Amino acid sequence: MDYISTRGSAPALDFAGATLAGLASDGGLYVPREWPRFSEAEIAAMAGLPYEQLAQRIMQPFVGDSVTPQRLLELTTAAYGRFAHAAVTPLKQFDEQQWLLELFHGPTLAFKDVALQLLGLFFEEFLARGTQNLTIVGATSGDTGSAAIDAVAGRAKVDIFMLHPKGRVSEVQRRQMTTVMAPNVHNIAIEGASFDDAQAMVKRMFNDSAMTGRFNIGAVNSINWARLMAQVVYYFAAALQLGAPARKVAFSVPTGNFGDVFAGYVAAKMGLPIERLIVATNVNDILHRALSSGDYSQGTVTPTAAPSMDIQVSSNFERLLFDLGGRDGAALAAQMAGFEATKAMTLTNAQREGAAALFSSARADADDMSRAIRWAWDAAGELIDPHTAIGLHAARGAGIDKSVPVVTLATAHPAKFPDAVERATGQRPELPARVGDLFEREERCVDLVGEYAAVADYVAAHATARD
Numbered sequence: 080m081d082y083i084s085t086r087g088s089a090p091a092l093d094f095a096g097a098t099l100a101g102l103a104s105d106g107g108l109y110v111p112r113e114w115p116r117f118s119e120a121e122i123a124a125m126a127g128l129p130y131e132q133l134a135q136r137i138m139q140p141f142v143g144d145s146v147t148p149q150r151l152l153e154l155t156t157a158a159y160g161r162f163a164h165a166a167v168t169p170l171k172q173f174d175e176q177q178w179l180l181e182l183f184h185g186p187t188l189a190f191k192d193v194a195l196q197l198l199g200l201f202f203e204e205f206l207a208r209g210t211q212n213l214t215i216v217g218a219t220s221g222d223t224g225s226a227a228i229d230a231v232a233g234r235a236k237v238d239i240f241m242l243h244p245k246g247r248v249s250e251v252q253r254r255q256m257t258t259v260m261a262p263n264v265h266n267i268a269i270e271g272a273s274f275d276d277a278q279a280m281v282k283r284m285f286n287d288s289a290m291t292g293r294f295n296i297g298a299v300n301s302i303n304w305a306r307l308m309a310q311v312v313y314y315f316a317a318a319l320q321l322g323a324p325a326r327k328v329a330f331s332v333p334t335g336n337f338g339d340v341f342a343g344y345v346a347a348k349m350g351l352p353i354e355r356l357i358v359a360t361n362v363n364d365i366l367h368r369a370l371s372s373g374d375y376s377q378g379t380v381t382p383t384a385a386p387s388m389d390i391q392v393s394s395n396f397e398r399l400l401f402d403l404g405g406r407d408g409a410a411l412a413a414q415m416a417g418f419e420a421t422k423a424m425t426l427t428n429a430q431r432e433g434a435a436a437l438f439s440s441a442r443a444d445a446d447d448m449s450r451a452i453r454w455a456w457d458a459a460g461e462l463i464d465p466h467t468a469i470g471l472h473a474a475r476g477a478g479i480d481k482s483v484p485v486v487t488l489a490t491a492h493p494a495k496f497p498d499a500v501e502r503a504t505g506q507r508p509e510l511p512a513r514v515g516d517l518f519e520r521e522e523r524c525v526d527l528v529g530e531y532a533a534v535a536d537y538v539a540a541h542a543t544a545r546d
């Protein structure tokens with residue numbers, strides 16, 4: 080399988096190359112040249128497989144010759160062996176239609192672990208084959224940072240520089256990043272910045288020849304294809320348990336960068352019968368506006384109780400626009416250049432109609448979110464986090480036919496955001512014992528001003544050259 084850029088001019092790469100490259104050199108994102116497809120009989124035969132085996136089956140067509148089937152199974156077994164639940168991503172039932180897919184049983188309590196635990200192993204595997212070092216530069220609204228740091232801390236040939244907007248991540252999120260003392264981990268708090276500002280700096284570094292000439296810059300954000308690939312697996316896992324392929328299932332996905340829900344689109348492309356993908360946003364609603372009226376224009380970011388979704392530029396939306404626009408890299412490059420110049424664009428008719436066939440969307444404000452947290456507690460005795468609550472709000476309001484199960488993706492453990500949960504229910508969720516003495520540990524982090532040059536200088540002074 081090879082990977083092509085959404086902007087049409089970067090060289091095609093194999094899976095290992097695309098994983099190490101992250102962003103394509105023309106500023107685009109890598110996507111597989113075609114979507115592998117499973118028949119109904121092949122999907123039916125996956126029912127009941129342990130998660131690590133299901134993961135190997137779903138991912139093998141994407142990985143191609145880069146990893147043998149036996150080695151891939153070893154890697155999925157190692158990655159998912161670190162999860163605290165034997166089912167890795169267990170399903171819970173709220174009522175006759177609403178279900179919850181718990182994706183937070185990994186080491187840092189958010190769904191990012193599902194992909195990043197595996198990505199850390201892929202990096203190690205591919206770097207061991209050559210002489211190169213990798214300099215990971217990432218931006219986080221909270222959860223990617225902790226999950227990526229956990230996945231690569233102490234690994235050979237990798238340094239990680241993680242930027243977060245200072246003061247805009249929760250205390251648990253910050254401590255999960257800053258208390259990791261491995262020498263290859265570098266936390267940077269950007270003063271006066273939003274997540275989008277930090278992400279823009281990271282994207283700029285990938286196109287800065289002064290940096291890429293000296294360092295192999297790599298990505299752990301969901302611009303890295305391998306992350307999305309790993310997330311496709313749990314859509315299959317959940318749907319199989321609910322009767323797929325004989326029965327269709329709908330999913331509601333709390334969304335920021337459009338990564339998690341794009342993985343659902345990939346699952347549909349691979350043959351999984353998905354009735355609908357519901358894109359749930361908070362008041363930072365660029366995706367809801369784009370899907371409901373074709374208006375993809377960047378607003379200013381409003382901080383909310385669901386900070387991992389406080390995003391107004393949704394990087395992975397580019398992958399959907401590419402696929403729906405006939406995979407025309409030159410046309411998409413022009414469309415994205417227009418967006419970058421004016422901070423706004425309008426979807427083409429083909430993109431709007433293509434999206435409407437599978438996606439719907441909803442926006443939740445602070446009251447909607449609190450009500451959904453309370454409903455989960457009153458209806459089923461479940462404490463859910465604010466991000467999950469936005470998904471549940473959208474799921475219950477989507478008007479899906481009663482015969483179709485609706486699965487909300489539970490993207491974070493409620494104890495990552497205890498204040499919002501306590502305000503809504505009066506219950507304070509407890510951190511699971513596996514995170515240990517997080518609040519007693521020493522923290523390490525540098526503060527930098529929100530200017531690209533300051534960040535580039537810091538990375539250049541602390542990173543290991545390419546080889």
Ligand SMILES: *Cc1c(COP(=O)(O)O)cnc(C)c1O
Nearest residue numbers: 222335336337338339387490491
């Ligand atoms: C990252 C994150 C999201 C948004 O996921 P995307 O893939 O960026 O759409 C939602 N909820 C939580 C808890 C997250 O950490």
